[in-house]
Amino acid sequence: MTPFEPQSLIGVGTGIYTLPDISYILHLPTGKVRKWMHEYWQLRFSSSAESGFSHGSGKELVTNFLTLIEFFTFYQLRQEGVSAQKIVKAHQILAKTFRTKYPFAKSSLLTDGERVLFNGDAGNIIQADETLQINIKEAIEPFCKKVEFNDDDMVKRFYPLGKDHSIVIDPKRQFGQPVIGDTNILAETIYNLHRGGESIDTISSLYSLTVGQVNDVINYYRRAA
Template sequence: MESNDLIGVGLYTPAEAGRLLRVPAQKISRWLRGHNINGREYPALWEPQVSLGDDRVYLGFRDLMEVRVADAFIRAGVSAVRVRAAIELAKEVIGQARPLSTNRFRTDGREIFLHIIEEDEDGEQRERLLNLFRRQFEFKGIIDPILQTVDFGTDGIPLVWWPAGRRLNVVVDPARAFGQPIDADSSVPTAILASAAKQEGGIAAAARVYDVAESSVRRAAEFETMMEQRLAA
């Protein structure tokens, strides 16, 4: 895949993805490469968006969102085996190669549900939840808070992610800076603004160098500090 092909796709190593998601890089690599435990083969959960032809694992933005949801399900008590099964079932239902990254999923910690909007013969719509394992409809609403920091298109596909919530105005957008965290207003990567604040003698100086608001530099520095603290934890 050429660099021009990565525009709108994003590019992350497992280490970069792990830093953003708080998921160990080794786990991400296992999920996307497959692995062997005690002689038993576990296939990759899905095929990554990005291949640079060097036999290393890379992620695109959709992969990033997919890992985020898969990890949330596992943390909620759903086994990795059931997550894999849910992915395969959901591919059939909604016709998406990376269904976990759409806005249709919910979990109650035991089962995984697919959010369906049905339209009756009178044109009225209603929302239902399809239990992917029981293959029956459930009517209990289940809210997954991780969806609140993602902006979705009308087709349910993730467009951008606000990794620290919307307060810091830091966005991960595959159409800008190859999906690296950026200041949403200026599109300057947060790592660059935070580094400039240290090297240029403070927030005001960095803001002048990059022609951005001081608040942008301040929020970028806060975000990068938060990322560093995550790595140290």
């Protein structure tokens, strides 16, 4: 079996997320997140990765930023009509191809609604099936609208409201909890002040934030509620 690149599950810079955290950040039902973690990541994907995707159990179960991103990608693919069976097959093939247990957080994953595709080294689109045939065709990129990649083409940040808003999920800051822009200010801190009755202008002045950034926080938590 092709060896995978060494990657720690939970540690400094990986982010730490409970299943409710993932549900809240991605705006998905907790029950669905719990089912996906068990049925796909733990039972099907782990057989290829030769290691698990979570640490602990029950309410103490936690996972990392890259698994959160894979949840997001999985959801996007399902929304585009790709069957769970095809997604599992693609995950297994891409994991071996990219030598990573997190292939759905690698590069700009594409889908045409039927097959799962990824960017090939030659700039073509490689079809993720047993033949790995090259396909040149137009595909949509919902995954790329809310993520930013590092130099290794692995997702490094997630923007739950989109890149034109200031809420950022960055595993290297505040253990991966939502922060505001380039700061280390927890979005939850700002939202709690707003819920406590502080005005937007007062909050923006106290934390040297723009009114738009404070409104992004409020909209983020109202969306997730």
